[in-house]
Amino acid sequence: MINRRHILTSAATSAALASLPMAALAQGRKDGVVLAMTLEPPGLDPTAGAASAIAEIVHYNVFETLTKINPDGTVSPLLAESWEVSPDLKTYTFKLRKGVKFQNGEPFNAKSVKFSFERAGADKSTNKDKRTFSGMESVAAIDDYTVVILNKSLDPDFLFLMGQATAIIVEPKSADTNATKPVGTGPYQLASWNKGSSVTLAKWDRYRSAASVRMKKVTFRFISDPAAQVAALLAGDVDAFPRVTPRSVAQFKANPKFQVVVSGSRAKTILAINNKKKPLDDVRVRRAIAAAIDRKAVIEGGADGYGVPIGSHYAPGALGYVDTTGINPFNIEKAKALLAEAGVKTPLELSLKLPPPPYARQGGEVIAAQLAKIGIVAKIENVEWAQWLSGTYANKNYDLTIISHVEPFDLGNFAKPGYYWGYESPQFTALFEKIQNAPRAADRAKLLGDAQRMLANDAVHGFLYQPQWITVANKNLKGLWKDMPVFVNDVSALSWS
Template identity: 45%
Template sequence: MHHFKTLAASTAIFLCASGALAQDSITVAIQLEPPNLDPTGGAAQAIDSVLYANVFEGLTRFDADGAIIRGLAQSWDISDDGLVYTFNLAAGVTFHDGTTMDAEDVKFSLDRARSEDSTNAQKALFAGITDVTVIDPLTVQVTLDQPNGNFLFNMAWGDAVIVAPESIENIASNPIGTGPFTFTDWVQGDRLELTRNDAYWGPAPALETATFRFISDPTAAFAAVMAEDVDAFVGFPAPENLPQFEADPRFQVLVGNTEGETILSTNNKMPPFDDVRVRKALAHAIDRQAIIDGAMFGYGTPIGTHFAPHNPDYVDLLANSQYDPDLSRSLLAEAGFADGFTTTLKLPPPSYARRGGEIIASQLRAVGIETEITNLEWAQWIEEVFTNKDFGLSIVSHTEPMDIGIYANPDYYFQYDNPEFQALMETLNATTDPAMRSDLLAQAQTIISEDYVNGYLFELAVATVAKAGLQGLWVNQPTAAVDLTGVSWSN
């Protein structure tokens, strides 16, 4: 689960005194800074925002439109029974430290991700792998315990990038990948710098240097863009300012979809949230549109379950949790909380959480639920909420693609434990027929909606404000990434 970043300006990449743009450099701002630089061991979206496709690559990858395309695997063969994937790797690939990337590194990466002591935030992606066999330096065979229609999709996640044993020890502070950019410097609290990899095995990017600046405050974000201190701000955190940028010929505004289901995360094992009546009361106390309008200035699509509305398999379940404070109060009384109760509401830094949290706190107060709000920095949120599960409520956007499977993991931070749902996900993973998969996904969406596991708020929109001459930035975010591989300046 992951959702946060921002950008910056590098020393070599500025406006010249004449006002001309440096044509081979970019400074990109994002709101949230990565807590570390290991996409295979950290849960924060901000890691992928900076490093996905730029520094690290996987066997497959997401294209700008969400399609699964070739990565380090140039082709693959699937056995008739769907259990064995044979990947044919690109030749001549080296890591940024000069070591060769080959089938041994793929085996190392996948075995490490699925090991018992793995700290991979999406370990479930690798759970079905029973064996990884090196056939030769450019051929690796992956065997599954059952067919998995999502396997090539899973291998495109940032959590599944290929790393090397030679450089894994320091990956959190010095990431060594195979991508078109090399990591140069990280000034924590300020910026991260990348340089074009001249030894890259694939097409060379147009940019020579790139700087990510981390600007968390919406007011500072507005000032940085208006002053042209940054060339683009991906995930611009102050949507109320977008009309001003749209009217300014210096800028372009791109508004797209993300895979970010924004939810009122609920600790299902913490009383009173272990009672479905209380969780249902929460859901009916929430006015989604008021949150979208008040926190996001209208940017966002209401959701009634943990699934992206732009996905063809989305089921509209909004009616299960329509705004009905009277019903909410009666459910609380039925559950023994006629006088309400008090719980914690721990908020990470993004604007949707901080602004949305104030609105939700007011809505919950109206039905008798008091919230003690704590604003956390991202590293604190990961530790307290995600890792230690020390929370009652939180607000976060889950930006991983097609991640409804997290509800099958009872150890996941909201601690939902439903054997029926877990069995359904096992069946889905083993199903390749598209119509059957659609039916199973509809069942899955319905179960978690009717169990009121979390408060389903809205699908996060992503707004990018960029200088008018910049081209090639992703409009939508099929995964949380600021992919610079196709970015250039127009002449």
């Protein structure tokens, strides 16, 4: 399969080069831009679904948040002009920006902030960060432009979380239809959505800083096939492809018409294991799976070398990171012995559900071959993104799957009851509560190290690597993010030189 993709990519590249006009690559679109994405979102409301593809289109473009996360991971004001934090780090007083309107003409004010956060934390909320909002003791609208949030416990990352897509401020009258008719305070409005093909945003002329927004029209095309991704870029049909297949990098680096941006991330690519399924509920079986995986081979085969091995659900560079790759190292004989100790008779058949991104499909082939060496038959099932979200994520219908978790601060998922991987540990939940309530960075760092070691020893997953994301773009396109602490395409910052 991998060799076949090489052939497909080469064929598509040759065809594209043969037909490439001299003036291609979007030189004429000075007030518009075409971006491409691997996955199409299931909707356009980031408070209603877990898919990061939602935020890739609407975050900071259609919807805005109190704070804004910058490419370097720092936080700056957005809908909040300023804020004060109480000495115990539990109370936040936000001063809101005045004169802001929603795209349906309604005013943005403290009442809309209160509505948004109470809705996100309500019992029926489907917000993937519901825990953050249900952890708010109160959200008080002191006046039209002052909001006071009292948290039940301190959260050192609270201001960062208030800049994530799940913390968007929604307009109460339109909130229930945001999935198909998004209404925000941002610089762009939804112009059209051609299901299976593209989403187009149009500049909102009544945006408070409309004069600084260069692009009048932004189109997001959905291209999942790696060969088609390369061909679309070479033909000039696409101006930029954030998180494109890394297999294309060499040819674009050698082409003066393009720029290649290699971005750091806080993402974690994992072989997720359904801890509720037998015999995967036995830690010895999960450790055997982990020991059967050669992470370096997976990085080469699945990510074309763009990744750093990890041994737990935490990325190098984050506060308190410890190297846990030595806890479940690659060791075929140990893996076989662990299966025998657990009483597992081989061959053991397990499902391996693979969503469309190349890192999953290519990495799945490598891992299936590695597991076969210890008697585990990983039956690969390629599924579309909507199938993965409904079957794997929502209904937990899987044994193994490969996925990148891109949120920087998502250790709390391991303390979340009913999460899709079925890990329920009172010890970890208690440890996570200590992390959340540790005011000193040094104390949090130590506890975060303990959490990483616990997850590694419990072999919750086959922890694979921290990916590096590749963006290929027309050389004249300016304003692309260098690093990606969160998955967004901040198109209001783009311009042509």
